[in-house]
Amino acid sequence: ADIAIIGGKSDDAFFAKIAKGITDATLVVEAHGGTVNYLQLQTYDNIGGDAANLVRTAMSQNVDIIAVPNWVPDTQDEAIKAAMNAGIAVILYNAGGGEKAAELGAINYIGNEEYPAGFAGGKYFAEHGAKHVICVNTVPGSGNIEDRCRGLADGMAEAGVTAEQLPLPASSFGDPTAVAEAIKATLLGDDTIDGVFAISSADADSAYTAMQQAGKLDSVQLGSFDMNVAGLERIRDSEQLFAIDQQPWLQGFLAVTLADGYVNYGLAMATSPLLTGPGIVDLTNIDATLAGGEQGYR
Amino acid sequence: MTNLSIGNLLRRPEAGAFLGMLAVILFFLVFGGVNFLKPAGIASWLNVAANIGIIAIPVGLLMIAGELDISIGSMIPAGSMIVAILSGHYELPMWISILAVLGFGAIIGTINGLLVVRTAVPSLIVTLGTLFAVAGMVLGLSVLITGTTSVAIKAPALYKAIFGQFIGGTYQVLILWWVAVSVVSVFYVHYTKYGNWIFALGGDRESARNAGIPTTRVTITLFILSACSASFVGMCQAILFNSAQVSAGMSYIFNVIISVVVGGVVLTGGFGSVVGIVFGTITFAVVNQGIYFTGFDRNWSSLIIGVMLLAAVLMNNTFRHMALNYAPKKK
């Protein structure tokens, strides 16, 4: 099968793991005489529109099936429908959700969902005694991050405690020191804060430094979306409470192999959606995760 | 005295940009296969080019006049958000939103222009200030008004047909707008006196003023055009994609400036052409999108983009050099 799969920026640590899954799955596809074309966004400035454009680019390459995250459904649905009308099958992964897949007529949905993932984080925080969490948003204005923070707030609210957003200006994005100092200043300015939630593994590194600086390692707990080795080591050392895991490698691997099976042999999963998360990585399962993390799979 | 000699052609500012464009198209034809030039493949880079191109032309003219405008980076989401909030959230008629979008562009353009003209603060810094200020305003107001940072909008069919639709299911209607903007600009820049004023402004502002050119008026007009073009593109994106997000389009700033400079405009002003900017935009879009048609490992795509851009500009530059040194050969 000729498969097109659309994904996030190539230097995005999270998508690098998805890409690894895709690469591994490509071996299978090629063994079956097919091809895989991975089309990546180059920026996240106009994520929905750019993804829609990539769907059309994939259409122009006469592929059999397209796997795409539905980040901004309002924006992308039109392109996805156009692909289906042109006789190209579609599989949603990473973002969008099972309902959306059913609505559009996509084969399946593989991945987790931002809002429930955030929600799970909120609940976990609340269960571990956090009463006032900040959700550090380094990309204010981007819909999927807003969803994470909203989910977090709602998950905490269910337990009667609060979370709020800390939006950072664009000039801080990618500057770990600026992110750390912003969090530190906020922690110093408000003693009621007892939890920090970072939206990416790199921001978690900064957040940890901020807590250390503010002298609040004991009074503030850290949680994050996604993880890197430094983060996993913190969890192992009990310096970070948890990380929300979406198992990106599985998302990429399954999206491609399922697409291949569907086109070549009409195979399809009976389960829909196929949820790869949210899983919580904490002290209970850290060792296995760490081993996978060091090889770039977790 | 033959006006069509090779020399005369090479002397044109767009000659280098044209050759650079040909070179990258050839490159991707060889490595990406013929899909790349089939109608659907063309759409994949033409759509991208149109979005950049509409902004690149006024920004390029500003650069020819010796100024930079980076506030476009937040004018795009501003345009999206204005139309989404007014017509999506408040459900006002579309024409009001359109007027508001262009009006906001005119206001910010005027502020940029006035600050640049009156204070002698470099335009990079002035527009950087408005870049942040507008981004902050859009974010703050969206959260205040709608409570979120991403608003849905369903434009009526008529407006969708004019501003945001796919022609034949593949080509954005924005391409037609781009063609229109290009044609009008070519006319005004290369065939009327106003174009002459822009070049003079960039060549030597003091002398241009001494020559009687209303430098203040020209500068402000150009800033208004560039701010309006950015908010217009933002509006069309919101209509096309049925939703608007506030996150600032920093990458647009880079992409537009790259397109303009690859198109042969001199960064310090005084030299360039509209057609060159169009070629530069296409070159950039082709380099950016062509990679999807090739089999190269995606992890190396940035490397290829960087090298291709450098190669295109080097080629371009060689020709500009020849152009500047060229004079009809004496027998």
Next chain:
Amino acid sequence: MTNLSIGNLLRRPEAGAFLGMLAVILFFLVFGGVNFLKPAGIASWLNVAANIGIIAIPVGLLMIAGELDISIGSMIPAGSMIVAILSGHYELPMWISILAVLGFGAIIGTINGLLVVRTAVPSLIVTLGTLFAVAGMVLGLSVLITGTTSVAIKAPALYKAIFGQFIGGTYQVLILWWVAVSVVSVFYVHYTKYGNWIFALGGDRESARNAGIPTTRVTITLFILSACSASFVGMCQAILFNSAQVSAGMSYIFNVIISVVVGGVVLTGGFGSVVGIVFGTITFAVVNQGIYFTGFDRNWSSLIIGVMLLAAVLMNNTFRHMALNYAPKKK
């Protein structure tokens, strides 16, 4: 003939930047309270300033010499990744990594410099090409070598103490590096002939060459310094945060250029000072971080940053204008 007259002080290029800095500090003192100037508060902007400042000085010198370098945006992750891969992944001794980091900076700087000098392609475009190319290379190689895009590194205590630690638990050791770089630069730029060469280069490249200045050598050296400073900062960040990411620091490009220009360096070259750049960097860091000490709604922070930056530069500019027009009063 008094050398300490107010006029002479105002004439200094850093006078405006100093006043701009005072103004923003005052603003945040009023709206943010005194926490902002307590040790922990100072650290919050000083740490940010140090990271930007080490890069801002060589980039500022390049700007004084009439060139831009935006490849720093990918040199920072390159520096991080090199140290993380060599000492984290392959567990080689730290000193080898450090040499490799600086060596890589030297190579990219040389390439930038040679391309700018030999081809007359504007430096913005050349370094844009290397920006993309280095980003692609770092990503491609990291994935190839380590299989991931984020590598952990635990530096030995000695190296952590020198490159990446918090002094007194709050101040990054990078601040000391920044002070050192500033002092050395002030000396070389303002008290030796090399500084004179840089200013002449930016004033009029042709005349500078005619005056016998080795323009090629100076330009390449400056590009090497800026590339090395960026990879050095990247390395220190990796050591400090115990982990390195490949994602490019595009915002650094903006932040560094803003700091330099707010510091009174003329964008087109020929005018500026190291102390001014230092003040400009502090101004930017204060504006960026000060907001967290105030009660303003965070959603509006970009708006405040934009307005504050404009205000600081306007103040700066007023003084530069006075400086250029100043001459000792005749009786």
Next chain:
Amino acid sequence: MTTPVLELRSVDKSFGPIDVLHKISLKVRAGEVLCLLGDNGAGKSTLIKTLAGVHKPTRGQILMDGKEVSFDRPRDAQDMGIATVHQFGGTFPLMSIGRSFFVGAEPTKGWGPFKIYDRKKANEIAVKAVQDFGITRVDDGDRLIGGLSGGERQSLAIARAVHFGARVLILDEPTAALGVKQAAHVLRIVKEAQRRGLAVIFITHQVMHAMAVGDHFAVLIRGAVAADFVKGQKSREEITDLMAGGETMADLEAQISSDLATADGHPSPATL
């Protein structure tokens, strides 16, 4: 007949703390060439920039045809028929000869929004005007200014002012960069303009050029009018002394020649 076309009444100009012009009063009539003389830095360029609308006077009045005027921008002065060639600049290296010549006053054809710049006409007029200066090398109006020699550019700027100067022509050291032939041509043009009834203000450091065309001389010393006289009232030596800032100067040539005569030891160069 006797109302001056342009008159300055005790005009002062300062740049911040620096006073450059003090109480300048001057008149220039139609059909008259006013030579503005003075040492380097005396304030000549500043004075004519004030007349051309580039600077606004700090104090004092400018009158045209006896009525007070105020120029907010160079355009205002131009619209009243004052054409100026400034000492520096005035041409655009990356523009074509034709476009540079007509910059700010482009010839157009067509109507309404479709008025287009008449490139052919502009090039023809520009090339002809420059060739009239004896610069026959320039025959293509599309060539870029950047490739012209200094003198060629200067001739272009003067040709432009002459073409547009309706009532007053102001030339700031127009002959400085010019060759003998071109300078002679400029002097002839100045006289032609005078004959056509224009008022001309002519700045030069060359006594001979001044004496050849001037009807009326004004000497600036340190920003003030130190002398104001008509042709014939002062000898060449007196004028030279005044031009040198009021210092007594022995006759230039005489002095140098005698230096030369008394100098010994320099080898008599062999012919090649």
Next chain:
Amino acid sequence: MTTPVLELRSVDKSFGPIDVLHKISLKVRAGEVLCLLGDNGAGKSTLIKTLAGVHKPTRGQILMDGKEVSFDRPRDAQDMGIATVHQFGGTFPLMSIGRSFFVGAEPTKGWGPFKIYDRKKANEIAVKAVQDFGITRVDDGDRLIGGLSGGERQSLAIARAVHFGARVLILDEPTAALGVKQAAHVLRIVKEAQRRGLAVIFITHQVMHAMAVGDHFAVLIRGAVAADFVKGQKSREEITDLMAGGETMADLEAQISSDLATADGHPSPATL
């Protein structure tokens, strides 16, 4: 004694398709002033740029003291003692007078890596050198060049070359922007340099200046040496004609004056 300091042997220079210099052969000896004359665009500046190491000749040889040399950069020429004042540029608007004067050859004090730029000394020397030109307004070496008048800047550039010119001094239209006093001073400096045994190449469009200091004259017409003679071999009228590109020119003043005499109708200006 008779080996020329600097010699050109059939040097050609083209810019792409444009041939600017054809087979130029010239010599200049120590203690000799070579006046390079010629119309605008004749190629004088291009010729001296070739000597100063700015351009490389397309063909032909440059000899110093009879030995062939090749200048890859202006620095090379400077290191061999050739100091040049180019027609344009040479000063840096945003630099101080002292720094601009010594740019590329800064005086230093201290040792090793701590050699510091000697600002005081640089300012003193620069201000003195400029004041020697009669420009007494300039008394502060820290002032920026941007605020100086055109003539003040030109004087600064010449003062610089004179200060650094060890063996050959090349001046491209040095007197063009200068006042009478300053021009006289430049001529005196040229003669002084000659007396000290320097070889001087002097470009000017003013016959009087050329005749006042020149020992030896070379006239370029359209990029070729049209005449090469020593002082006294040609009359002023002949030289003027040659400078005008070989065209027969009536004596400039005479012609203009007679024009003036025959012109009627221009009002006799009233004294103010």
